[in-house]
Amino acid sequence: MSKKQKTPAELFYENRSKWIEEMFDHPEITHADFRVLYFIGRRSGFENRGMYWTVPLIARRCQCSTHTVSAATAKAAKLGYLKVMQSPGKENFYSPVFYWL
Template sequence: MAESNDDNADDAAAFYDLRRNWIDELSIRSDVKHATFRVGYWMARRMNARDKAMWWPVDRIAEEIGVDRKTVFSAIAELEGLRLMTVTRTLGKPSRYSIRLPHR
Protein backbone atom coordinates (compact mmCIF):
# COMPACT_ATOMS: atom_id res chain seq x y z
CA MET A 1 0.00 0.00 0.00
CA ALA A 2 1.37 3.41 -0.95
CA GLU A 3 1.98 6.05 1.69
CA SER A 4 -0.47 8.91 1.80
CA ASN A 5 0.62 12.44 0.97
CA ASP A 6 0.19 13.32 4.67
CA ASP A 7 2.63 10.55 5.65
CA ASN A 8 5.12 11.78 3.05
CA ALA A 9 4.75 15.36 4.27
CA ASP A 10 5.24 14.25 7.88
CA ASP A 11 8.34 12.24 6.91
CA ALA A 12 9.74 15.21 5.00
CA ALA A 13 9.09 17.60 7.88
CA ALA A 14 10.76 15.17 10.31
CA PHE A 15 13.81 14.86 8.05
CA TYR A 16 14.19 18.61 7.58
CA ASP A 17 13.87 19.07 11.35
CA LEU A 18 16.58 16.44 11.88
CA ARG A 19 18.79 18.13 9.29
CA ARG A 20 18.34 21.53 10.95
CA ASN A 21 19.19 20.04 14.36
CA TRP A 22 22.23 18.29 12.89
CA ILE A 23 23.56 21.54 11.41
CA ASP A 24 22.96 23.27 14.77
CA GLU A 25 24.82 20.46 16.57
CA LEU A 26 27.69 20.67 14.11
CA SER A 27 27.99 24.44 14.58
CA ILE A 28 28.37 24.33 18.38
CA ARG A 29 30.79 21.42 18.70
CA SER A 30 34.28 22.53 19.63
CA ASP A 31 35.71 19.22 18.37
CA VAL A 32 34.62 19.94 14.77
CA LYS A 33 37.16 21.80 12.64
CA HIS A 34 36.02 24.80 10.61
CA ALA A 35 36.65 23.06 7.29
CA THR A 36 34.72 20.02 8.52
CA PHE A 37 31.76 22.21 9.42
CA ARG A 38 31.84 23.81 5.98
CA VAL A 39 31.94 20.45 4.18
CA GLY A 40 29.31 18.91 6.47
CA TYR A 41 26.97 21.88 6.13
CA TRP A 42 27.25 21.86 2.34
CA MET A 43 26.61 18.11 2.18
CA ALA A 44 23.65 18.25 4.57
CA ARG A 45 21.99 21.01 2.55
CA ARG A 46 22.04 18.75 -0.52
CA MET A 47 20.28 15.86 1.23
CA ASN A 48 16.57 15.61 0.57
CA ALA A 49 13.69 14.10 2.50
CA ARG A 50 13.05 11.34 -0.03
CA ASP A 51 16.57 9.89 -0.03
CA LYS A 52 17.77 11.24 3.34
CA ALA A 53 21.22 11.11 1.78
CA MET A 54 23.43 12.58 -0.92
CA TRP A 55 25.80 10.99 -3.42
CA TRP A 56 27.87 13.82 -4.84
CA PRO A 57 31.44 12.71 -5.65
CA VAL A 58 34.30 14.14 -3.60
CA ASP A 59 35.78 15.93 -6.63
CA ARG A 60 32.52 17.79 -7.19
CA ILE A 61 32.12 18.68 -3.50
CA ALA A 62 35.68 20.06 -3.45
CA GLU A 63 35.06 22.07 -6.62
CA GLU A 64 31.74 23.48 -5.38
CA ILE A 65 33.11 24.78 -2.07
CA GLY A 66 36.59 25.72 -3.27
CA VAL A 67 38.73 23.30 -1.29
CA ASP A 68 40.96 20.43 -2.30
CA ARG A 69 39.94 16.76 -2.30
CA LYS A 70 42.10 16.06 0.75
CA THR A 71 40.07 18.57 2.78
CA VAL A 72 36.82 16.87 1.78
CA PHE A 73 38.17 13.38 2.54
CA SER A 74 39.48 14.57 5.92
CA ALA A 75 36.18 16.25 6.79
CA ILE A 76 34.16 13.16 5.90
CA ALA A 77 36.52 10.98 7.96
CA GLU A 78 36.19 13.37 10.90
CA LEU A 79 32.38 13.37 10.69
CA GLU A 80 32.39 9.57 10.53
CA GLY A 81 34.76 9.35 13.48
CA LEU A 82 32.53 11.64 15.54
CA ARG A 83 29.56 9.47 14.54
CA LEU A 84 27.84 12.45 12.94
CA MET A 85 27.75 10.96 9.44
CA THR A 86 27.30 7.49 8.00
CA VAL A 87 29.07 6.67 4.75
CA THR A 88 28.02 3.69 2.68
CA ARG A 89 30.72 2.74 0.20
CA THR A 90 29.94 0.49 -2.77
CA LEU A 91 32.58 -0.51 -5.29
CA GLY A 92 32.02 1.22 -8.61
CA LYS A 93 29.37 3.61 -7.28
CA PRO A 94 29.47 6.99 -5.55
CA SER A 95 29.47 6.81 -1.76
CA ARG A 96 26.19 7.52 0.02
CA TYR A 97 26.35 10.07 2.85
CA SER A 98 23.72 10.29 5.62
CA ILE A 99 23.61 12.46 8.73
CA ARG A 100 23.07 11.17 12.24
CA LEU A 101 22.59 12.95 15.53
CA PRO A 102 24.75 11.77 18.42
CA HIS A 103 23.08 10.02 21.33
CA ARG A 104 23.31 11.94 24.57
Protein backbone atom coordinates in the same frame (compact mmCIF):
# COMPACT_ATOMS: atom_id res chain seq x y z
CA MET B 1 -7.49 22.26 19.90
CA SER B 2 -4.99 19.58 18.91
CA LYS B 3 -1.57 20.31 17.52
CA LYS B 4 -1.04 19.33 13.87
CA GLN B 5 1.29 16.36 13.53
CA LYS B 6 4.32 16.92 11.34
CA THR B 7 4.84 14.79 8.26
CA PRO B 8 7.88 12.50 8.08
CA ALA B 9 9.43 14.90 5.56
CA GLU B 10 8.91 17.89 7.87
CA LEU B 11 10.50 15.95 10.74
CA PHE B 12 13.46 14.99 8.55
CA TYR B 13 14.15 18.58 7.51
CA GLU B 14 13.74 19.79 11.09
CA ASN B 15 16.26 17.18 12.25
CA ARG B 16 18.57 18.07 9.36
CA SER B 17 18.63 21.68 10.60
CA LYS B 18 19.38 20.47 14.12
CA TRP B 19 22.20 18.29 12.73
CA ILE B 20 23.75 21.32 11.01
CA GLU B 21 23.60 23.22 14.32
CA GLU B 22 25.29 20.28 16.06
CA MET B 23 28.12 20.40 13.51
CA PHE B 24 28.47 24.16 14.05
CA ASP B 25 28.70 23.81 17.84
CA HIS B 26 30.97 20.74 18.02
CA PRO B 27 34.43 21.70 19.35
CA GLU B 28 36.27 19.19 17.13
CA ILE B 29 34.67 20.41 13.89
CA THR B 30 36.90 23.02 12.23
CA HIS B 31 35.78 25.79 9.89
CA ALA B 32 36.80 23.72 6.87
CA ASP B 33 35.04 20.62 8.24
CA PHE B 34 31.89 22.63 8.82
CA ARG B 35 31.88 24.00 5.29
CA VAL B 36 31.96 20.45 3.89
CA LEU B 37 29.41 19.08 6.38
CA TYR B 38 27.06 22.02 5.86
CA PHE B 39 27.20 21.32 2.12
CA ILE B 40 26.37 17.66 2.72
CA GLY B 41 23.63 18.46 5.21
CA ARG B 42 21.89 21.00 2.98
CA ARG B 43 21.89 18.59 0.04
CA SER B 44 20.67 15.58 2.00
CA GLY B 45 17.08 14.92 1.06
CA PHE B 46 14.17 13.20 2.71
CA GLU B 47 13.74 10.68 -0.11
CA ASN B 48 17.24 9.18 0.22
CA ARG B 49 18.03 10.33 3.78
CA GLY B 50 21.32 11.56 2.39
CA MET B 51 23.07 12.52 -0.83
CA TYR B 52 25.21 10.99 -3.58
CA TRP B 53 28.23 13.08 -4.66
CA THR B 54 31.85 12.50 -5.64
CA VAL B 55 34.64 13.81 -3.43
CA PRO B 56 36.12 15.97 -6.25
CA LEU B 57 32.74 17.60 -6.93
CA ILE B 58 32.17 18.35 -3.23
CA ALA B 59 35.70 19.81 -3.07
CA ARG B 60 35.05 22.00 -6.10
CA ARG B 61 31.73 23.27 -4.73
CA CYS B 62 33.19 23.89 -1.25
CA GLN B 63 36.34 25.49 -2.71
CA CYS B 64 38.64 23.16 -0.82
CA SER B 65 40.86 20.17 -1.52
CA THR B 66 39.71 16.58 -1.88
CA HIS B 67 41.85 15.86 1.18
CA THR B 68 39.76 18.35 3.20
CA VAL B 69 36.54 16.65 2.07
CA SER B 70 37.86 13.19 2.93
CA ALA B 71 39.21 14.35 6.30
CA ALA B 72 35.98 16.16 7.23
CA THR B 73 33.74 13.23 6.33
CA ALA B 74 36.04 10.74 8.08
CA LYS B 75 36.05 12.90 11.22
CA ALA B 76 32.25 13.25 11.21
CA ALA B 77 31.90 9.49 10.69
CA LYS B 78 34.31 8.77 13.56
CA LEU B 79 32.33 11.14 15.82
CA GLY B 80 29.12 9.30 14.88
CA TYR B 81 27.52 12.17 12.94
CA LEU B 82 27.79 10.81 9.40
CA LYS B 83 27.49 7.48 7.58
CA VAL B 84 29.60 7.22 4.46
CA MET B 85 29.09 4.44 1.93
CA GLN B 86 32.09 4.60 -0.38
CA SER B 87 31.94 3.59 -4.02
CA PRO B 88 35.47 3.85 -5.49
CA GLY B 89 35.39 5.69 -8.80
CA LYS B 90 31.74 6.62 -8.32
CA GLU B 91 29.61 8.84 -6.13
CA ASN B 92 29.73 8.16 -2.40
CA PHE B 93 26.55 8.19 -0.33
CA TYR B 94 26.59 10.52 2.68
CA SER B 95 23.88 10.26 5.32
CA PRO B 96 23.65 12.54 8.38
CA VAL B 97 23.11 10.59 11.60
CA PHE B 98 20.43 12.05 13.86
CA TYR B 99 21.78 10.39 17.00
CA TRP B 100 19.10 11.93 19.25
CA LEU B 101 16.32 9.88 17.61
